[in-house]
Structure formats: C-alpha cells, structure tokens
Amino acid sequence: MGHGAKLRRGDLVEVRPPEEILRTLDSAGTSDQLPLMREMAEFCGKRFRVARTVVKVCASGMKGGSVLRGFRTEDVVILDDLRCSGADHDGCQKACAIFWRDAWLRKVEEGTPQTEVPRSDIDALRARLKTKATPDIYFCQASEILRATRALSRVERYTRWIDELRAGNCSVLEMTRRFVIFLYWKARRTFLGLYARGENGPTPTEALHLQANDVVQVKSIGEIRETLDDQASNRGLWFSPNMRLLCGRSQRVERRIDKLIVDGSGEMRKLQNTVFLEGSRCGCAHIAFGGCSRDEYVYWREIWLRRTKASSQ
Helix, strand or coil: CCCCCCCCCCCEEEECCHHHHHCCCCCCCEECCEECCHHHHCCCCCEEEEEEECCCEEECCCCCCCEEEEECCCCEEEECCCECCCCCCCCCCCCCECCEEHHHEEECCCCCCCCCCCHHHHHHHHHHCCCEEECCEECCCCCCHHHHEEECCHHHHHHCHHHHHHCCCCCHHHHHHHHHHHHHHHHHHHHHCCCCCCCECCCCCCCCCCCCCCEEEECCHHHHHCCCECCCEECCEECCHHHHHHCCCEEEEEEECCEEECCCCCCEEECCCEEEECCCECCHHHCCCCCCCCCCECCEEHHHEEECCCCCC
C-alpha cells in the first residue's frame, strides 16, 4: 500500500489552534488511538518543518525486544526533531519524537501571518487531555503505540522502503546504504551470533554520576564486551551494533536518564547509571530493513564510559 500522505519532508506547517484540534479527538483525547499529549498543546500556532513521514516505527522495551509496526492510516509525520519534554508525565526523560496527525497541522507558505493562539485556549485543550490511564499507568504516545499501530507482515517489513522513497524521507543513495548495513549485520548475526556478546551472568555496574555537559570517552569494544551477557546486554540494556562507532571517541553527555515510560505498557521504569550522549541516535537500519522513522535516543550505561580531564567535576 503506497504512502500517499499530504505532507512531505520539508513542508512548512503550523500547528492548528486548539478548537480545530479538539474536533479531531475522541473522548479519550486520541485520533485513531494516537493521543494528543498535553506537552503538544504548547505548540499550537507555532510553525515547524516536516522532518519525515512516518512509514514504520519500532516499539521497544518489551519482552522479546523491539517490534516493527505501522500506523493504520497514512497521515502521521514527525516535525523538526520536536520531542516530548515529559513535563506533564511526571518528568519522563525518554524524549520521544512526537507523532503528528496531518489533521493537527496546516501547510503554510513563508511570510504568511502566523496564527495567534490565546493562552486560555491552550489551557482549555490541556484540560481535555489525560496523562494517566490509572493511578499507576501513564497515558501518552509511547504507552499507546501498540494500540495506535498494527504489526507489519513479513512482506511489509521488507517492502515499505518503497514508501520511504515515495514520501521523500530519503534518497535512493541513502536507502541503498541502509540496505547494505542491514544485510551485513543480518549475515553477521546468522553466522557469528550477536555482536559484542559477553559471557557474564549477572552483569556489572558502575556509577560515574555523570551530568549534562560532562565529557566522556567511550570505552573500547573489548572493554564493553566484558560488561555484557550472552545477549550483548548490560542489565537488560542492549549494546547495539551502531554504538561501536563511538568506541574510543570523546562525547559530551546530553542528559541523565533516570526514568522513562515503557512503550506499550505505560509503566514508569527507573534506570540507574544511564545517560544520553549528544548525537547518539538509534541505528535502526542495523536491525530493520530500510530503517525506522522514530529516530530514538541511544541509552548508554555509565560502565561503558570513562570520564576525561575535560569533564566537569
């Protein structure tokens, strides 16, 4: 099925006023089970560029690892690296890329007057949107991702790259690069097993107490392997093949991550000794044919890093 979305990469769009968005939502504050979150209301009337059309997404953090899924309708985009602050979800630090229905946006031309949205209208929209399904379970785009999407068939997993090209998400050259990456790592897993798998039962931990702007050096792959189990994981967190590209390099810590809402469950999960590094995003092309639209942050255990002299103490 082709991806004939109205909006394309590079389009300038304005987030519609609250009263127009409200007409697209059901009583749960969703459109075809995709929630409009309170954090998104602040963007009403503001303008952004479409970064990409969402063709397929990975849902992670569940038993069995990541799963590849697609929205049931062809009208979801991601804007200009716009990410959820988690401010209305008790400070969730996952920083998910936000999904936007076409119906929540309008395409605009450069130089046209921007819509002024009264604060009272934004507050009224926020009041209509819930943040929890139960006292212990959160309600957001991450919690509802399994309900808002469907599992892709085997054929779809291997043919949706055509939709990526039709949507203008990437060039033929970039897609070819993704194919080569996927095929190489699939062959490697088949013949050699998981990359960087270790031999630990219980895996070790280390606390560096890193903070934003600290400079660290990523340890060598040999050192990192010594912290992993036979699933190439440290305390359940997978060291993915693309992460090897930073081994030996100095990187700046973007932020700590101490808690996040788990995809599909709405559970707030606590993390320890884990950070985001600047510029480190998911290498989905290594495990999904043609890649994924979600572009999530990569999680780094502090035991995989070492402080440098440039790090703030």
